[in-house]
Structures are given as C-alpha cells and as structure tokens.
Amino acid sequence: MRFAVIQFGGSNCDRDAHYVLSDICGVDCDLVWYKDRLSRSYDAVILPGGFSYGDYLRAGAIAARTPVMKEVIAHADEGGLVLGICNGAQILAESGLVPGVFTINAYPKFICRSVHLRVEATDSPFTSLYKSGDVLRIPIAHKEGRYVIPEDQLAELNARGQIAFRFCDESGNLTPDSNPNGAVEHITGILNKNRNVLAMMPHPERASEEILSSDDGKKVFLSMISHIEHAKGVTC
Amino acid sequence: MIFLAKITIGLKEGMLDPEALAIRHALGNLGFATEELRTKKLFLVRFDAADAREAEEKAKGMCERLLANPVIHHFEVEVHR
Numbered sequence: 001m002r003f004a005v006i007q008f009g010g011s012n013c014d015r016d017a018h019y020v021l022s023d024i025c026g027v028d029c030d031l032v033w034y035k036d037r038l039s040r041s042y043d044a045v046i047l048p049g050g051f052s053y054g055d056y057l058r059a060g061a062i063a064a065r066t067p068v069m070k071e072v073i074a075h076a077d078e079g080g081l082v083l084g085i086c087n088g089a090q091i092l093a094e095s096g097l098v099p100g101v102f103t104i105n106a107y108p109k110f111i112c113r114s115v116h117l118r119v120e121a122t123d124s125p126f127t128s129l130y131k132s133g134d135v136l137r138i139p140i141a142h143k144e145g146r147y148v149i150p151e152d153q154l155a156e157l158n159a160r161g162q163i164a165f166r167f168c169d170e171s172g173n174l175t176p177d178s179n180p181n182g183a184v185e186h187i188t189g190i191l192n193k194n195r196n197v198l199a200m201m202p203h204p205e206r207a208s209e210e211i212l213s214s215d216d217g218k219k220v221f222l223s224m225i226s227h228i229e230h231a232k233g234v235t236c
Numbered sequence: 237m238i239f240l241a242k243i244t245i246g247l248k249e250g251m252l253d254p255e256a257l258a259i260r261h262a263l264g265n266l267g268f269a270t271e272e273l274r275t276k277k278l279f280l281v282r283f284d285a286a287d288a289r290e291a292e293e294k295a296k297g298m299c300e301r302l303l304a305n306p307v308i309h310h311f312e313v314e315v316h317r
Contacts, residue, residue: 058305065302094305101307108254148251148308182252 001228003029004042006072008063013049013085013205020208021046025221034063038071043228044081045072047088049141049203059102059144060090069095081125081224082197086142089190089199098190098199099157100149105142106182112141114214115180117188117202118168121161124191125227126198129219135172136165136216138202140180140188145201147183147190154184164198165189239291242314243279245304279303291315 003021007014014031021029032038038045052063063069069091076082076097084092090102105111119127119134130136149157157163166186169178179186181201189200204217247253253275260273281298285291292315299311 057303061302061305101305103308104254106252106254108258146252150307 001027001043001225001232002040003027003044003046004032004038005029005046005048006032006034006068007048008034008050008052008066010052010054011048011050011087013087013203016203017046017048017085017205020205020218020221024208024218025225027225032068034066034068037068038075042075042080043231044083044224045075047072047082047084047091048205049086049088052087052091055087055144058090058094059142060087060092060094063087063091064094073097076192076194076197079194079196081227083126083220083224084197084199085203085205086140086145086201089201090144092197092199093190097197098192099153100147100190102142102145102199102201103148104144105146105180108143110141110143111145111180112139113180114139114207115202116168116170116172116178117165118172118174120163120166120189121191121195123161124164124195124198124223126191126220126223127164129223129226133172135168135170136207137170137214138204138207138217140202142181142201145183145188146181147187147201149184149187157187157190158185160193162191162193162195163187163189164191165200165202237285237287237291237317238282239285239288240316241279241281241283241291241295241298242316243281243295243299243303244276244312245279245299245309246274246276246311247308248310251308288315288317
C-alpha cells in the first residue's frame with residue numbers, strides 16, 4: 001500500500017499529512033513535487049492544505065489546472081482514492097472532481113480554530129470507521145472555505161448521501177453559531193458520486209494525536225487504509 | 237492581428253459578496269452613504285487572433301477554462317484592436 005502527498009508551490013500541510021500517514025499510521029507515503037508527476041502507481045493521493053500559487057485568482061484555481069492534476073483525475077477515474085484537505089479541497093472543487101465551490105467566508109476573514117463536525121455519510125472509504133452522527137473536534141484554517149453549490153445539485157448531493165461532514169455545535173446540532181464560514185447547509189466535507197474522492201476544509205492531519213488535543217481526525221486516514229487493505233484482500 | 241480583450245468577471249446575481257459588504261461598511265464609516273456596491277475583476281489580455289470573432293472566442297475560452305468559475309461567476313468580454 002502506498003500513499004502520495006502532492007506538494008505544490010505554497011503547500012504547507014504536506015509534511016503534516018506525510019507524518020501522520022508514515023509515522024502514526026505506519027504506511028508507505030511519498031512526498032511528490034507536482035512537477036515530478038505521479039511516476040508510480042498509488043493507492044491513494046492526498047492534496048494537502050496550504051496556499052498553492054498564493055491563492056491567486058481563486059484558491060486552488062491554478063493548481064487545479066496543472067498537468068499533475070490530469071494524472072490525479074485519471075487516478076480517481078480508475079477508482080483510486082483522493083483526499084483533498086483545505087487547499088486540497090479547493091483544488092478538487094476547481095478541478096471538477098467534486099461539485100460546487102469553496103469561496104470566501106461569509107465574514108471575510110481568515111479563521112483558524114478548532115470546530116465541531118458531524119459525521120454524515122459513513123459508507124465511504126474515508127469515513128467507514130466513524131458512526132453516523134459522531135461529533136469530531138478538528139481545526140479549520142481558511143478564508144475561502146464557504147461551500148456554495150446550485151440548489152438542484154445540492155438536492156442531488158443530499159439524495160445521494162454525498163455529504164461526509166457538516167459543521168455543528170459540540171452536541172451535533174446545526175446551529176447558526178456553529179457554521180464558522182457560512183457554508184450552505186453547514187457542509188464542509190463532500191464526496192464525489194463514486195465515493196472515492198473526498199474534499200474537506202477541516203484538517204484531520206492536525207487532529208490525529210492526543211498530544212495535539214484531539215485525534216478525532218485520525219480515522220479519516222485509518223478508514224482509507226482499511227478500505228485499501230480490504231480491496232487488496234488483506235485481513236487486518 | 238493583435239487584439240486586446242477586456243474581460244470582466246463578477247458574481248452571479250444573488251451570490252453573497254462578503255468583500256463588497258465589508259467595503260460598503262467602511263465607506264459608510266467615512267460618511268459615504270451607498271445604495272449598493274459590487275466588486276468585479278477586470279483582466280486586460282493582449283493576444284493574437286485572425287479576426288475579432290476568433291479573439292472573442294479565445295477570450296470566452298479563457299473565462300470558461302480558468303478565469304471564471306461557472307458555479308458563482310458570470311463574465312463579460314469586449315475585444316478591441
């Protein structure tokens with residue numbers, strides 16, 4: 001099993017994601033500079049957080065049009081797992097791998113703090129080790145994270161169970177105060193139709209060890225590993 | 237022939253524009269009462285095309301493929317020689 005974390009100019013959570021996968025989860029993980037492309041086959045590709053291309057034009061817009069993203073799209077089309085975290089999520093939306101867009105927060109400032117998330121869909125390779133309704137405490141750090149999608153596509157997302165996470169309060173309620181960026185229906189984790197791509201604004205790699213005050217995000221990575229092990233026919 | 241395209245990208249009607257709200261608020265603090273304020277981005281792009289029609293098509297292609305995000309934006313294109 002092998003993961004890739006793709007580094008763009010301006011990525012800054014690449015090493016955190018690599019550390020969680022290799023040191024905490026104990027799987028093989030390569031840091032891949034975007035110009036080096038995907039030179040071998042990977043079971044999962046992580047697009048990490050950061051500010052690729054300085055967030056010029058729109059967050060994620062320019063990284064989404066780099067040649068390596070054609071390879072990431074091909075990897076996803078073949079059923080490979082793709083996880084986009086924060087700037088990685090913005091890149092996934094800009095590249096069309098998930099519907100909708102992450103745009104400037106309703107109150108237009110950078111927010112960096114722990115928030116609560118409610119797990120919605122658990123029938124995905126990224127959330128299978130959670131229970132539906134679990135409340136997680138995971139940090140966010142973004143200025144362009146408000147999820148927007150046309151109404152007809154939103155209805156489709158809900159109907160297909162493509163929503164992985166929603167912002168909530170500590171009891172799991174969707175109150176106005178618990179939606180830090182004004183996302184439509186509190187949405188902050190979106191699966192693609194085939195459920196092998198997840199875009200999420202919160203940072204699970206920053207909440208994967210108790211010493212960092214929460215390891216609620218670790219199961220995102222463990223779910224992916226478990227999914228890959230099962231797909232390979234390995235019992236764990 | 238070299239053409240200059242003036243490409244204006246704005247938010248679709250009804251989309252929340254938090255930057256515009258903040259700017260309008262600041263103008264209010266300076267004593268400027270305003271009824272409405274919208275932000276747009278202007279791109280001036282110079283490039284070669286056979287004629288005005290091709291220049292316009294190229295400029296629209298730039299919008300559709302990169303400069304605008306069709307989920308939230310609309311765009312206007314003007315080409316000049």
